[in-house]
Amino acid sequence: MRGGVLIFFILLFCSSCATTNLKPVTEDGFSFKDDEKRLWVRSDEEQDVLNQSGLIYQDQSVTEYLNTIVAKLCQEEMDEHIAFKIYVLKDPHFNAFAFPNGAIYVHTGILARAENEAQIATLLAHEMTHCTHRHAVKNIRSIKNTTALLATLQVTTAGLGGGLDALANVLGTVGTMAAVSGYSKNLESEADKEGLGLMVKAGYDPNEAPKLFLHIKEELEEEDINEPFFFGSHPRLNERIKNYERLINQEYQNNTKGTKNTETFLKYIQEIILENAELDLRLGRYEFAEKGVEKYLQLNQNNHKAYYLLGEIYNRELENGDIDRSISYYQKSISINSSYPDPYRELGLIYYKQEKKTLAKQYFEEYLNLSTEAQDVEYIKFYLQQI
Amino acid sequence: MKRCCVLILILLVSCAPWMKVGGVYKNTKEQYSVDLPQDWMKFNSNEQLLVSRDGPLLQNIIVERVDINEELEHTKKKLQKSMLPQEASEVIIDNISSDSEVLNFNIIENIPITIDLYPGFKIFFTYNNKDGLNFRSIYCGFLSGDWLYTIKYTAADRHYFQNDVAEFEHVLNSFRLLSEGK
Numbered sequence: 338m339r340g341g342v343l344i345f346f347i348l349l350f351c352s353s354c355a356t357t358n359l360k361p362v363t364e365d366g367f368s369f370k371d372d373e374k375r376l377w378v379r380s381d382e383e384q385d386v387l388n389q390s391g392l393i394y395q396d397q398s399v400t401e402y403l404n405t406i407v408a409k410l411c412q413e414e415m416d417e418h419i420a421f422k423i424y425v426l427k428d429p430h431f432n433a434f435a436f437p438n439g440a441i442y443v444h445t446g447i448l449a450r451a452e453n454e455a456q457i458a459t460l461l462a463h464e465m466t467h468c469t470h471r472h473a474v475k476n477i478r479s480i481k482n483t484t485a486l487l488a489t490l491q492v493t494t495a496g497l498g499g500g501l502d503a504l505a506n507v508l509g510t511v512g513t514m515a516a517v518s519g520y521s522k523n524l525e526s527e528a529d530k531e532g533l534g535l536m537v538k539a540g541y542d543p544n545e546a547p548k549l550f551l552h553i554k555e556e557l558e559e560e561d562i563n564e565p566f567f568f569g570s571h572p573r574l575n576e577r578i579k580n581y582e583r584l585i586n587q588e589y590q591n592n593t594k595g596t597k598n599t600e601t602f603l604k605y606i607q608e609i610i611l612e613n614a615e616l617d618l619r620l621g622r623y624e625f626a627e628k629g630v631e632k633y634l635q636l637n638q639n640n641h642k643a644y645y646l647l648g649e650i651y652n653r654e655l656e657n658g659d660i661d662r663s664i665s666y667y668q669k670s671i672s673i674n675s676s677y678p679d680p681y682r683e684l685g686l687i688y689y690k691q692e693k694k695t696l697a698k699q700y701f702e703e704y705l706n707l708s709t710e711a712q713d714v715e716y717i718k719f720y721l722q723q724i
Numbered sequence: 725m726k727r728c729c730v731l732i733l734i735l736l737v738s739c740a741p742w743m744k745v746g747g748v749y750k751n752t753k754e755q756y757s758v759d760l761p762q763d764w765m766k767f768n769s770n771e772q773l774l775v776s777r778d779g780p781l782l783q784n785i786i787v788e789r790v791d792i793n794e795e796l797e798h799t800k801k802k803l804q805k806s807m808l809p810q811e812a813s814e815v816i817i818d819n820i821s822s823d824s825e826v827l828n829f830n831i832i833e834n835i836p837i838t839i840d841l842y843p844g845f846k847i848f849f850t851y852n853n854k855d856g857l858n859f860r861s862i863y864c865g866f867l868s869g870d871w872l873y874t875i876k877y878t879a880a881d882r883h884y885f886q887n888d889v890a891e892f893e894h895v896l897n898s899f900r901l902l903s904e905g906k
Contacts, residue, residue, distance in 0.1 A: 715835040
């Protein structure tokens with residue numbers, strides 16, 4: 338992929354000394370340029386790969402809900418030129434990005450950590466502004482000298498960490514630019530300002546806008562990443578927070594009537610919170626996983642899967658693991674839903690390793706009764722033979 | 725001139741990235757031996773044993789020893805000496821399924837096996853890459869002290885996987901830990 342990125346940028350570099358002074362799609366006299374049209378074609382191709390990757394979260398009600406937020410944010414003149422569409426990507430890292438053609442990809446990680454609709458509206462409005470203000474083509478055209486070209490490529494392709502290198506592997510050039518390397522400081526600032534205007538016009542509380550950054554900060558500190566990547570890498574995080582606060586103080590200080598839509602948001606997002614916790618667990622990000630499950634349990638106290646995941650977190654975590662605690666969570670899971678097989682297997686394994694054969698046998702047999710077609714049936718049969 | 729040609733030839737042969745192999749292969753550094761299929765090509769690498777008949781993207785068998793104290797590439801989960809084979813297999817599955825180059829990951833089977841008398845695991849899975857090519861893969865392994873020994877087979881779903889799976893099974897069954905490694 339990295340070779341492809343290089344060739345793509347070099348071709349664009351060679352062919353485009355065109356202006357970066359492009360009107361937003363909302364202004365009179367706007368027209369798409371040839372290099373922009375090529376960018377859209379490439380975006381379509383990259384989206385095809387992404388949409389068939391198995392990484393798209395398939396819950397129609399959630400994507401419909403997110404698209405209704407976009408509809409609230411969308412001004413009539415934007416709609417004429419760009420058909421915005423939201424996709425949710427199964428990725429626990431805190432990120433979102435937009436292709437220039439209006440396809441916006443939001444990670445489960447950002448949805449699971451946001452507190453209300455106003456915060457997500459801030460994110461979506463920001464990404465929509467990248468599209469309406471044609472930041473992708475401006476960004477590429479602005480790469481006018483070799484040093485800048487090389488610097489961009491370094492940012493695009495270097496060992497990125499924090500899930501970004503992984504994301505870059507599956508994305509193409511346009512997606513990588515939007516999701517990984519981000520846009521220039523000026524373009525990001527423009528997206529902040531215009532996006533904030535859109536979310537306020539749509540009736541959201543502007544004071545919620547900077548709060549997303551607290552979650553970003555948390556992730557950056559936890560993952561030991563120096564540069565923020567959400568909304569691009571510039572300006573730096575603290576500067577970004579100050580920009581938002583300044584904008585709110587200057588332009589929206591008296592706006593206290595905006596909505597947050599917390600309840601509606603959490604109603605639609607709650608299952609994503611649990612699924613995202615499972616993704617964090619798979620990555621061994623135990624603290625994030627635990628926070629996710631606890632957030633979910635505040636919304637839905639009697640969920641067997643949530644307690645099973647807590648059991649898994651304490652069972653798998655090496656440094657702060659606690660087998661007794663994990664046993665109690667598995668038992669709680671069973672007490673809520675006695676036909677859910679997974680905690681039986683885990684209890685069987687714990688007792689098998691502790692050589693408590695009777696208990697191990699009891700839980701393994703129950704697991705086999707409930708889960709005849711599980712992929713690990715052969716292991717359980719093997720353990721039962723050993724007991 | 726002749727001398728120069730000979731030198732170049734020697735250089736080319738000695739630095740060739742691939743060499744023909746077949747029969748018993750001993751890795752004294754990593755303390756194992758396997759019986760490799762005849763006329764397959766081995767990639768010259770200090771990292772792992774990689775052999776292929778038609779090219780590594782079409783089919784490959786990889787044998788390697790991994791220090792369980794080293795971080796895995798795609799998950800922060802760690803292997804532990806005390807893990808049962810099933811538990812080790814689940815960490816490996818999480819690592820593979822978190823690899824962004826492995827798309828539409830699907831486990832067909834995860835079963836206990838014995839490798840050279842060691843209790844181990846065998847994960848059979850399918851996936852595709854971002855170019856849409858479908859692959860089948862078998863990932864076998866077992867824990868021995870601080871090491872995870874793995875014997876893996878990956879091949880293009882169409883034609884190649886079925887064609888060479890018997891060769892892989894032969895390599896797997898021939899795997900032996902050398903006495904110092906036990």
